[in-house]
Amino acid sequence: MAKKVPATLFWSGEDRQYIWQKEGNTEKRERLSAQEHVFRLLDEDTSFSFQGQQGHLTLLKETRVRGGDGYWYAYRRQGKRVVKKYAGRPIDLTIVRLEELALAMQAETIQSEPAQPSHLSPSQHPQPAPSTLLQQAPLLLPKLHPPRPTASLLSRERLLARLDDGISRKLTLVLSPAGFGKTTLVSDWIAARHAREVSSQPVAWIALDANENDPIRFWHYLLVACQTFQPNLGESILPVLRAAGQPPFPRLSLETILTGLLNDLACMPGRGILVLEDYHVIQRSDIHQAMSFFLEHQPTNLHLILMTRSEPPLPLAQLRAHDELVELGAPHLRFTQEETRAFLRQALPFPFEETLLDQLQRRTEGWITGLRLLTLALRGYESFSAWEMEQRLAQISGSQRHILDYLVAEVLASQAEPMQTFLLQTTGLVRLTGSLCDTVTGRDDSTFLLEQIERANLFLLPLDESGTWYRYHALFAEAMQHEARRRLGGASLLATQSRASRWYEQHDLLSDAVEAALRARELTRAAALMTRIVESQPLLHHQELHTFLRWLRQFPEEILRESPTLSETYAMALLFTTQQRTFALKPQFEKYLQMAEHRLRALGDLPRLGEGLTLHALLSGHVNDHATAIRCAREALKMLPDEERFWRSLALDMLGIAALVAGRMTEARQIMHESWKLNPVPFEKSDARRSGSLIQQSYLALGVGHLEQAALLLRQVLDLVVDNLTDRGTALLGLSTLSYEWNRLSEAEQYIQQAYALHAETRNEWLWLQSATLLARVLYARGEHTQAQDVLQHLSPALAQPRYSREIELWLAHFALASGDLVTAQRRFAGQQTITQDETPLDIMHEQEQLLAARLLIAQGEERKVHQALSILACWRAEAQSQARLRSEVEVLLLMTRAYERLRRRQEAKEVLKEALTLAQTAGYQRLFLDEGAEMAALLKGMVSEVRAPLQVAYLRTLLRGFPTVQLSPTPASGDDVLEPLSPQERRVLGLLVAGRTNPEIARELVVSLNTVKTQVKSIYRKLDIGSRHEASEVVRRLGLL
Template identity: 40%
Template sequence: MHPSLITRERGLSLLDRALEHKLTLVSSPAGFGKTTLARQWVAERSQQSHFPPIAWVSLDGGDNDPVRFWRYLITACQVFRDSVAREALALLQSISQPPFEASLTETAITIFLNGLAQCEQGGILLLDDYHAITSPRIQQTMTFFLAHLPASIHIIILTRSDPPFSLAQLRASNELYDVRTSDLRFSQEETSAFFQQTLPIPLAPEIVRRINTYLEGWAAGLRLLLIALRESTTPREIEPLLSAFAGGQLALQDYFLTEVFHMQSESLQRFLLQTSVLDRLTGSLCAVITGERDSERMLETVAHANLFLEPLGCSTFDQSSTQQWYRYHGLFAETMRTEARRRLGEESLRTISAHASRWYEAHHLHAEAISSALYAQDYPRAAALIERILREPQAYYQANEYHTWHTWLEQLPDTLLAQYPALCLGYARALLFRADSWLLTQTTLTLLEKLFQMAEESYRVERDLPRLGEVFAFRSLAAWRQDDAIQAAYYARQALAWLAEEQHTWRALSLGVVGKAELLYNGHVDISRKVLEEAYALCEASDHRHLRLRRATGNMLSRAFFEQGELYRSFEYYQRTLHKAREEYAHSDDLAYALFGLARISYEHNELETAWQQAEEVLGIGLSLEKEFHEVQATLLLARIQHVRGETAAARQRLDALLARIPATQSNPTWPLAREILTLRANLALADGDLVTVQRWITALDRPGGLLFPFMAEQEVLLLARWHLVQGRRETALQLLQDLLREAQAAGRRRSIFEAQALLALVYAAHGQQEQAQQTLLTLLAHTYTEGYLRLFLDEGEAMAVLLRSLQLHRHEQPFLSSLQSIIRAFPSSQGTLPPSPVALLPEPLSSQELRVLHLLVPGRSNAEIARELLVSINTVRTHIQHIYRKLDAHNRAEAIEIARQLHLLS
């Protein structure tokens, strides 16, 4: 321990309580001894055999990149257990990041958390200078990390201000322990002990009291005062010193210069000024920039002179080096840099940074080499170094540090960027994935287009078509971010024409854009399925490299299967995506899309409780993310379930409450969502007999089905057809449905075909066209019975039930027959009425005499025996049997008897 340090048992005991809590927050302004106390605590407690291992991470402003932040943190935690970070680091460092998402840090964090859970001894992770972290993305991931932290791991954060992530939940559950400024202030006893230990002549108690009153227990002030008191120990000499210290930070900076800095030798002053531009210092680096060969000894001298130089060790910054690393205390460093600019000049400081950049490059510290080159305004060198990150696989992971990437590239002149098309795309990537919202600002769009143009011109000159394909794939992504699906698909198709087969990332991305546009915007289900299957195969073959892209493509492919009417295959892919999303801690968007897809399938299978639970989870995600799309889709499904359960009033209230938050004006971006709400609201009103509400819906729409996504438009057309059917305008309803069927069949929208066919059968039945109604329904059943459809039929009510029962008169093979009977059994019994008799279900009921003949056929009676039993002629019996065959659609006795049994005509 440094001679000027005293053992602060009170402070050490406060930090001991970190083992009782998930998070310990040590928060105070600069200079209150947070880091010093923590280092003392670590040094002392580490000697105890039973004490958990401690990982220390010192942070600065350059660590605001999420990938870099977590890489440092995970690496430090290897002291807990050798293998704790291996898999997570491999993921961060080897992933060829798709431009489809900003980072895969969530996945790495989940893997890391799993590793931490295996640490038998537990561990303590200490984050110093956390106030330097301002990235919202890092705060989000820290919130998740703390929420899922194993009980055996404890976090200590040293900071000048409280972190921006929520602490309320941690406080409420007693998982947070606060150490504040008042806890860190030196007591009068500690102040007295400090000076007794460090001064050759003891101070009078009254002077100690006055010092403590002036400085209010400020540790940095005590250290500064100590330097001055070595020459001044009388009350008269001490008085002006105390007055200077009461003047605040500017006065302290003056004191740093006059009483600390100027008291040093000329060579040491020059050393301090030259090295002040460095964030972290080590002997060989200082030797390069100062020309001082014995810089290692110089650093040790500065440290022993108590000139605010803090040791960092070597593990945090450069594990391959055995040299000691240091950094200056923040207040001292600020003062020295200001003085260096005044005395040495900016040009000299830039020269120093240029030397530092070359040293960093030689020691494979790429980020530091680039930052120093940029400070030196050596932009060609900086550009070349940045491009090297793209070329060298071992450094490629740094290309995914978007915050860092953006900070570097925005400093390069356009004339230089134009010479490096790869940097133009790197800059574009950083702009896309640092944006706070999905929609990009006009300023960002303008800059993106300039970057795309520079890259395109360069690659066209080089005739590098694969790279040109990357430019257009990027353009496609930017257009999609602006909800311009047509332009996005155009760029994606052009990209696919140029991209090489081995450019899997870009091909998968471009195929995904084309597939999504074809599905959602054009409604071409068959085309989209084929394209999405190809994209998904590329993602599957890439293992870890395209996790988010694979999940997004998997969700969209599942939707394509759903729209093709393949419920079980859709379920399989949604379930696979959901499993991966939970396993990899996917972005909640992916969870929500997969869950909602499964909820729709559960609803279609009439598994209402499961559908309700899934939709509720989607709603929770939507509300937490403030994503209106998820909130609306989940609410629509919940309202449908309420209606099915007979809670129509509650369902309509739910929709009205949602409409109050979603503006229903055509100029608003949420208009398509509001229109979906209005359509379901009108559907429920129609089922409830509220024709006035439906009429208002029709009047309010410019044209039902117009200027909408195909699937949304079809829902409006179906509702309009129902409205005309209720109003007795059956021909109009018929025409609407036939037009819908024709368009849906051309595009492969089989689920839409099924919905139209179900309603079409009811229109035919209402026309008295029983045979056409039955044939339409038989066609529908033939395509759906293997997929477990129930709500498709149940939602059409009793009219559909009657029509389905009439189909039992036809000959059916298993398992078709079982499926038909399952659908019929799923219908609720009509309230207040008995179900229709089996005979009434027949298009032409059997007469009482024909029923008698039918009963006598069962035991195998001959025509003559039946004639004798009924006292009629044999010819009359033959006539009755022919009538029975015709009415039951049977060809012989065996078939007639089997159909009669199915219709319960023999009971």
């Protein structure tokens, strides 16, 4: 392995790119994006070095005994041995694949070496540092610090031992109602472990609150907290996390992000403990699902502790079954009578009668917060007799809520008046610091008072080592707020929140300022603050849309009508916070878009209105309302100035997509070219942008009949996207369409089933409809006619758009006509025409309806009606030619062939059919002919004696073999009549071959790898039965192949 390699592919942290460099040539470098294939750079190389973000590898190519491109293997040294892993075929060598290999092999290295324990104290462990993540969405760092351990009066060895026992499992669940000491127990356990030097495992701690019910925000916090284990952990995941919540691209599943985080955690040195406090505040099902995935794949060097008041919807039963869970519930946490006795002896300055102890234990049931409050309330009653004390305790009765309210009132009464006022004024603050409390209370000694409260054990928890930030115990704060409303009045508490909001604003904590303003019911001010947040960066770049949506739902419509920014944000948040983007969402988000547009028109702000209309087009496109998307995009382009390149490009994108869906290929190509020139986002910096571009190009290629090119582009999409479910489903649908056209029915069905599975998550009605209709066509082609009709009939009631119902009826009429049931076909077609359609019907849909009308006329057989059909077909052939729709033109020609045959104009029928064969051969269409049934089989069989060109003969025989009832004459033993057709790409390679180009020159010309060219040359040689370039030139000349 000491052998030098001719090239190196390495990650440049300075350039934030991958760079390919040949040995000895430092001047010539090639930069690559993470999704690019490496094989195109290899030429004749059989080895290279990879120095990626996840580790270093050496790649060697091993040739196959039977020839071919060979296979690549990755090597990595582990101590004295070398580990080898299969990397794949040349085409498999993407940078993503190499990083995966480096990560997997590095993880094996770490697992094979004994962990080296660290001897850092808790204070020496690296703390979460502000990363690039914080620049995108500021996080409150005190939430990421464990509370300082309290000066506990009671050691609970039985519980500490139970927590020790859990460290070897995946999860420790501390589950109890409020006030049972969950936070105190875990923080004391962490401190005790470090004090005993049992372990120096670093601890990542997150104090969750309701604001973390935003998936992006939640995982931001968790990722930054985990940087406690290793300062740069998860840095490579941050761009993906940002993209996950960034419209206009479809929201990504979090599994890819979590996979990267879990991989980083698995590779970190040593072990770590992750603590999530107050997990019960998390209500979102998508966060619970992601946490379930995290738990399922949690690495062995990480232990998770969840503290919660209610059982979370996580796979706890599975964890119990595998002995991966330790649970501490209220029965474990409540004080036993012995612990209550020991606690009271240390907490009270006077003895406690045993009878009173029994009574107290029955009343409080070992509830720790109640006992702590009781000791505070009883201070000053040392002179009471046992009887007087018993009378006092008799007042403590009822539920914990009543006991709590009573004891808090007693604790407050025992404080001096200034301290009482301070506690009541500050109890509504989520977190406290001296400066904030000074602003809220009007005092200048809040820092001193906070220190006093902490020393007095009045349920104030420090959040950092410096004692700068604190928070009240949640249960104590809740009861104090009840008391504050009673004593100070609601108006005073609202004023407190108002002052807090202004303090947050002055300290650039705008999110906290909005929250406090909402609690103060200052909705106009909250709206102004939120507008500042939204306008701080382009609207489509915001991530925390779940948080925005929660805020916006608190504003009355009067405020939203006056603020185009907020009403547009509301519309965007409604759509992009759900995976289920169905047509039914349209009235919801359109209401707020129209509010914004009305206000902007009133203000006369046309450029800003152009942005709003572009957003309207974008959101409409996402629910497949292409008519509205077209109208809004066209209007937007009239208003957007030339310098607004991003918004103009987005509007053009929507028009291009609409043109594609409508089948206007020439128009789509022109629009897309203009959009790509305008868009300032390079493809290599945005997977979502690149994926969208590849899909547009592939469907354009599909529409104009370049099927091989479409297949290549669609496979690139599948390689590029994993969690972008909409793009993945669209690519699978395209591949299934191609497989159907090539008569590979089983393959088509497999792709369809995969696309169907994605529908369950995305609820994309267009994807659902197209998958269902294609599945029905596959079933019908197999002869499963009833099943094909059932698929469509069950689908129709579930779709919201009338256009979709028209399309279903169209296919049901097709099936009826193909089965010979003309009456049913005519009835369904007539019914289909009565269904309301879009105000701008799609050209391709209108074409299919008109072609079905022509089919029905031909099927009736009357000369007048057949001539009428030919008139319709002539119009649509011209339309197909003008828009470069090759498939449409071939279908029209096949129907014209049948029409001429009905009129007994057989020579014209043969000429038109021959033209159809010539056009269809280049793309390899088969189902177009096969779906026409036995009549077309007979017509094609009659063409065998008419066709002379070898490739066309071979294509014709392939078609005839696809008909179940056609018997072919034996294949001639020799001759060019049975040459296997060349694909369009092979024809291009053949042309360059006979022109004298070398293989490397062909690779550069066609922008493919050298290995790909070699593979295609071998395929050409096999199909033409030749062995050299000279023979290729002779065959081309003799047969006129080019």
